[in-house]
Amino acid sequence: MKHINIPIFIPHLGCPFTCLFCNQRRISAAQEVKPKNVIAIVEEHLSTIDSTKHQIEIAFFGGNFTALSQGLQESYLKAVNPYLQRNIISSIRISTRPDCISAANLRFLAAWGVRTIELGVQSFNDDVLKASERGYLSVDVFKACHLICEQVFKLGLQLMIGLPGDNYQRDMESTQQAIALHPDMIRIYPTLVIADTELEHMYAQGRYKPLSLEEAVKITADMLKQFQAQSIPVIRMGLQPSEELRSPGTIIAGPFHPAFGELVEQEIFKEQAHKAIKSFMMANGPHKTISIIVHPKDISKMTGHKRKTVSYLKEFYEIDELKIRTNTTLPRNTIEVDEAESTVS
Numbered sequence: 425m426k427h428i429n430i431p432i433f434i435p436h437l438g439c440p441f442t443c444l445f446c447n448q449r450r451i452s453a454a455q456e457v458k459p460k461n462v463i464a465i466v467e468e469h470l471s472t473i474d475s476t477k478h479q480i481e482i483a484f485f486g487g488n489f490t491a492l493s494q495g496l497q498e499s500y501l502k503a504v505n506p507y508l509q510r511n512i513i514s515s516i517r518i519s520t521r522p523d524c525i526s527a528a529n530l531r532f533l534a535a536w537g538v539r540t541i542e543l544g545v546q547s548f549n550d551d552v553l554k555a556s557e558r559g560y561l562s563v564d565v566f567k568a569c570h571l572i573c574e575q576v577f578k579l580g581l582q583l584m585i586g587l588p589g590d591n592y593q594r595d596m597e598s599t600q601q602a603i604a605l606h607p608d609m610i611r612i613y614p615t616l617v618i619a620d621t622e623l624e625h626m627y628a629q630g631r632y633k634p635l636s637l638e639e640a641v642k643i644t645a646d647m648l649k650q651f652q653a654q655s656i657p658v659i660r661m662g663l664q665p666s667e668e669l670r671s672p673g674t675i676i677a678g679p680f681h682p683a684f685g686e687l688v689e690q691e692i693f694k695e696q697a698h699k700a701i702k703s704f705m706m707a708n709g710p711h712k713t714i715s716i717i718v719h720p721k722d723i724s725k726m727t728g729h730k731r732k733t734v735s736y737l738k739e740f741y742e743i744d745e746l747k748i749r750t751n752t753t754l755p756r757n758t759i760e761v762d763e764a765e766s767t768v769s
């Protein structure tokens with residue numbers, strides 16, 4: 425059965441924290457949902473979902489759920505509880521901060537049917553956490569993760585790259601720390617400079633330099649490969665290109681791309697193709713025409729946007745003709761290289 429989320433955006437407004445990359449007003453104001461409006465949203469989504477073919481989860485996104493008053497948390501959970509009771513949905517997901525987790529509120533969430541908790545960890549490096557004014561340290565992350573894993577929950581971790589004080593080495597260390605916690609899922613977000621944030625001031629004063637799109641793609645690709653090697657699903661790379669985010673004046677600088685995740689996957693295919701072509705040529709000598717064979721569903725990841733990867737590889741290996749062929753029996757995300765044939769897909 426396919427998994428589907430019904431997203432409900434709860435208010436960031438009033439969040440007592442002051443992370444220097446965050447503009448709570450710009451990120452959430454237009455999406456704020458009050459408990460009394462939750463049913464209408466759920467019904468609207470359900471009218472478009474075939475519940476016999478989907479496992480449905482209601483996801484309270486966009487805020488620090490457990491930082492809300494217990495009364496407000498209960499109002500949200502009460503509103504969606506009838507859908508759980510009638511087996512229309514299978515579970516509830518929330519997102520929150522590591523320092524807003526306690527054994528008592530986990531028991532409360534479990535009792536109301538919450539089964540997945542996503543933690544906005546962002547980094548496991550204390551210098552990065554301090555420089556970003558997150559207000560907690562890595563020890564709090566470990567504590568929260570252990571409490572979550574002791575109970576019935578699935579654990580999701582959100583990581584950011586390109587935060588103040590961050591670097592490639594620290595991102596790879598955070599990746600390893602995340603893997604050691606055996607999460608059920610990961611999200612990776614490159615840091616953007618959003619208007620009216622402390623980060624914008626730092627950027628204007630030359631005290632913060634965002635990652636380029638190319639750097640962000642490369643770092644995320646290196647993280648993704650490590651998570652994939654451990655069979656940990658990365659369910660999102662790059663921020664959702666929402667209307668507010670794309671409205672003029674919101675993103676001041678940083679590696680934003682509406683299809684960031686695709687760029688990352690294309691980067692990994694490019695690296696794989698490099699290795700495969702190199703070993704093909706070492707075994708068979710230089711060739712002027714070759715074929716790359718992939719699963720049909722991987723064609724766009726292999727060719728790249730506007731066949732950029734194909735052009736790049738042709739130039740790099742001085743190949744006159746590089747054909748992309750498909751083979752349905754080939755596993756996804758794998759590449760084979762062969763002599764070029766006339767049957768081109």
Ligand code: SF4
Pocket residue numbers: 436439440441442443446447448487488521
């Ligand atoms: S990132 Fe989250 S915790 Fe930090 S200020 Fe924004 S809403 Fe609050």
